[in-house]
Amino acid sequence: MTPNKEDYLKCVHELSQTHQKMTNKQIAEKMQVSAPAVSEMMKKLLAEQLILKDTNSGYLLSQTGLEMVANLYRKHRLIEVFLVEQLGYSPEQVHEEAEILEHTVSDHFINRLDSFLDYPTICPHGGSIPKAGQLLVERYQTTLASLREAGHYQLVRIQDYYQLLQYLEQHDLAIQDKIEVVALDDFSQTVTIQYKGKELAVPFAIAQQLYVEAV
Template sequence: MTPNKEDYLKMVYELGETTKKVTNKQLVSGLKVSAASVSEMITKLLKEGYVGHIPYKGIHLTEEGLQKASALVRKHRLWEVFLVNNLGYAWNEVHQEAEVLEHVTSIELTRHLDKYLDFPTVCPHGGMIPAEKEVVHEKFLSTLVDKEIYDVVKIKRVADEKELLDYLASLDVNIGDRYKIIDIGAYEGPITLEAEGKQLVVSYKAATNIFIESV
């Protein structure tokens, strides 16, 4: 399978995971390609049995497509762990590097990398790292926008998107941080968090991609 096809399958997974349908428009935005390129590639993936399509609802991965996407996610997230733990990368710096490495990593190298890292189960962004031949199923978590004022939450996972990660890094937000929600702006306004006497304001858009559990 070509790296381009792999990118499409992984993007369909990242946008819809195992339950949501994904639109061509979302793929155009996520992959930063033209609408014509998306239509052409989806037609190929449909013929090869990696995706299915329901008119007016969107695209989803077939079982075979999910297996392929899971294997790629596994490689990507293992490299992210390696880069953070062994080469001193920050969590917002590893995505692009892992995007390159995932396409040139053999199954055997993946096994050795997994063993070297002592079989990690989550990546630096809190995402599940599936075992070999395991399908990736993220644990259902609420997002920050689902909570209410005065709730205390712990950040468990964030979407693996470069702009979001850079934004959170600028706010010094990390996986495992605990915050109390002290204000929620009206009409999808920002959410104000507090921890140890310090406050920070998170945009609504970012909050929709911050997955938390109640404390």
């Protein structure tokens, strides 16, 4: 299993969370690769039975694929916790480091790291950390885009990839921030929020990757 294949499996998992039919074009945009490269890799993953074609979803992870993705997220998120708690990284800084290390460390190392960190259950971006041998089940699953009522919420999880982290940093929006949803506009495809004395119209494409809880 190469790091590139592992990244594709994570991409399929993340796109499946939007509950829209997944296309090769979406995968290419998220992975920032060419369409032919995606087509070739998806053929390989299908042949290796790591993913399955699905009429409604486009692609689904197979049971083996789900197990591999859970292990990848376990590694990535435990490394992020270590970088923040022990090395003083900020949540905005840890993703790139963890992205590299998750492909290189052993399961034995991760199990020891889990014990050293006293078995954390949530990563710095609000993602759940599965136990060894368990599938990934996210604790926070309500997206900002799925809300149907204005009101007061807390940002409790964000999908962990570079462009989204950059967007949030540019707008001074961070995990655990309290926000007020003031408008849900299906026509403009935006959710307007107020926080820290400012107002921001968040496109649905981004709001699908932000997870909230009512407060």
